[in-house]
Amino acid sequence: GAVVSQHPSWVICKSGTSVKIECRSLDFQATTMFWYRQFPKQSLMLMATSNEGSKATYEQGVEKDKFLINHASLTLSTLTVTSAHPEDSSFYICSARDYLQGEETQYFGPGTRLLVL
């Protein structure tokens, strides 16, 4: 099956610093990747849709200047949390779109836990 990796798996940073998270599709090309955030005991919330070679589409309420997304290649999308604050502490998960037996499917990366002190 399709494999998606994320790096780092967890990160602790000081308030005010920026953190970059990488999402890679390892055995397929993904023109579209998605970034989600999940707070404890809550459901996944879509933050943005990342399209290779074009600007990301952000969901309502997500600050595009705070959560910078770059999708420069067919296998890599990055999410940069700029000037991170404690309220940004969360589980960030990416997914990539692939096609299984002709049908579109999303596969998730293992996630990145961010703790902002």
Added chain:
Amino acid sequence: QKEVEQNSGPLSVPEGAIASLNCTYSDRGSQSFFWYRQYSGKSPELIMSIYSNGDKEDGRFTAQLNKASQYVSLLIRDSQPSDSATYLCAVNPNGGSQGNLIFGKGTKLSVKP
């Protein structure tokens, strides 16, 4: 607003029993439906996808779709303790290549030995 509803549970079943997980969605035009399993502290893992009315079986898992009732379910036969997890129902309201899934809040399943 497009919504996906699931009973949060917890749903507790004995080992070997059938676990039945249910999901309803609001957008009648939805085309693609998915079940993901999420263990505590981990990211979701795709279990099943279903696109047509009826049943789709894969091993111990059966997905059922009824578009007229806007209802999708997941049956787990011969439940094992390792099946204990939160099961997320996801719907793609746009179908085709749009890919923006809407997730339910998940149903927590506990399989007791």
